[in-house]
Amino acid sequence: QKEVEQDPGPLSVPEGAIVSLNCTYSNSAFQYFMWYRQYSRKGPELLMYTYSSGNKEDGRFTAQVDKSSKYISLFIRDSQPSDSATYLCAMISSGTYKYIFGTGTRLKVLA
Amino acid sequence: DAGITQSPRHKVTETGTPVTLRCHQTENHRYMYWYRQDPGHGLRLIHYSYGVKDTDKGEVSDGYSVSRSKTEDFLLTLESATSSQTSVYFCAIGGRGDNEQYFGPGTRLTVT
Numbered sequence: 001q002k003e004v005e006q007d008p009g010p011l012s013v014p015e016g017a018i019v020s021l022n023c024t025y026s027n028s029a030f031q032y033f034m035w036y037r038q039y040s041r042k043g044p045e046l047l048m049y050t051y052s053s054g055n056k057e058d059g060r061f062t063a064q065v066d067k068s069s070k071y072i073s074l075f076i077r078d079s080q081p082s083d084s085a086t087y088l089c090a091m092i093s094s095g096t097y098k099y100i101f102g103t104g105t106r107l108k109v110l111a
Numbered sequence: 112d113a114g115i116t117q118s119p120r121h122k123v124t125e126t127g128t129p130v131t132l133r134c135h136q137t138e139n140h141r142y143m144y145w146y147r148q149d150p151g152h153g154l155r156l157i158h159y160s161y162g163v164k165d166t167d168k169g170e171v172s173d174g175y176s177v178s179r180s181k182t183e184d185f186l187l188t189l190e191s192a193t194s195s196q197t198s199v200y201f202c203a204i205g206g207r208g209d210n211e212q213y214f215g216p217g218t219r220l221t222v223t
Contacts, residue, residue, distance in 0.1 A: 034212070043201055043214035044154070088153070090212070097142065097161060098169070099212055103153035 003027050006089055006102030015111050019076040023089035023102045026070065030091040030100070033065050035074045038086045038104065047087075048074065079109045114138050115215035117202050123221045130189040132218050134202030136182075142205060143185040144212070145169075145177060147198040154201065160185055192222040 006023045013019055021035075032051055036044035048063035050056045050072075056063045062075040072091075076083055089102040114137030124130050134143060145157040146169075156169030158177040166177050174196060178186045189196055199219050205212035 036214075041217075041219075043216045046211060046213060049211050090154075097144075097159050097167075098156060099144075101154040103151065 001026060003100050004089065004091065004102045007105055008103055010106040010108055012108045012110060013079055015079060015081060015109055017079050017109075019074075019079050019083070019107060019109075021074040021076075021087050021089075021105050021107070023072050023091075024070055025072070025091060025100075027091075027093070027100075028067070028070065029093040031094050032092045033063070033072050034090040034099075035061075035063055036088040036090060037083075038088060040085075044088055081109050081111045083107060083109050115202060115204060115213060117200075117215040117218050119218060120216065121219045123223060124192050125223055126193060127191050130192050130220065130222075132187045132189075132200055132202075132220070134185040134187070134215055136185075136202075136204050138204055138213075139182060140204040141182070143179065144203040145175075145185065145187045146201045146203065147171065147196075148201060148217075149198050157187065157200075189220075192220075194222050196220065197222045 004025045035048040037047050038044045050063050053065045053067045060077045064073040086104040086106045088104045090099050092099045116135045118133045144159040146154045155171045157175050160166045160179045176188045199217050201217050202215040203212050
C-alpha cells in the first residue's frame with residue numbers, strides 16, 4: 001500500500017463548477033500538507049500549504065486537512081479552463097527531509 | 112517564482128554515457144532535492160542535500176550520484192545512463208523550517 005493515495009483521474013468538469021480533489025494517507029506522523037499544480041511540461045507550482053488539521057483559503061482555492069481521517073482535500077471554486085492541470089498532493093513529517101507525493105489527479109475544465 | 116534554474120532543459124544521450132544535470136538556485140536555501148517524474152509513479156526522490164557537501168540518498172538512488180560544492184549548485188550525475196533513466200528530472204529547494212518546497216522547470220532526459 002502506498003503511503004499516499006490519489007485518484008489519477010482524469011476529472012472533467014464544466015467551467016464554473018466546484019472541484020474537489022482528494023488524497024488519503026496512512027502515516028499519522030505527517031504534519032505538513034501541500035498542494036501543487038502542474039501544467040503539461042512544466043514544474044510543479046506550490047498552490048497551498050497547511051500545517052496540521054483545519055482549513056486554509058486563498059482566493060478560489062481552499063485546502064482542508066482532516067488528520068483524524070487521514071484525508072486532505074483541495075477545493076476549487078468557480079473553476080476556469082486555465083485550472084486544467086495535474087494536481088499533486090504532498091506531505092511531510094516534522095523533522096524529516098522526505099516529502100511524500102501523490103501521483104497526481106489530472107483535471108480538465110471544459111469551457 | 113522561486114529562483115531555480117535547471118540545465119540542460121532537454122537532452123538525448125546514448126546508453127552507457129555519463130550525464131550531468133545542473134540545478135542552480137538564487138534563494139540561498141540550505142536544502143536541495145533531485146526528483147524524477149514518471150507516469151504512474153509520480154515524483155520520486157533520488158538524492159537530497161542538507162548543506163554544502165552534505166548529501167543523502169532517496170528512494171531511487173541506484174545509478175545516480177550527486178555533488179554540492181556550493182550552496183547554489185546541486186549536480187546530478189548518471190554514471191552510465193540506461194534506458195530506464197529516461198525521465199523528467201526536477202530539482203527542488205525548501206524544507207526543514209519552512210517546509211514549503213519549490214520546483215525548477217525540469218530537465219527532459221531521453222536515453223537511447
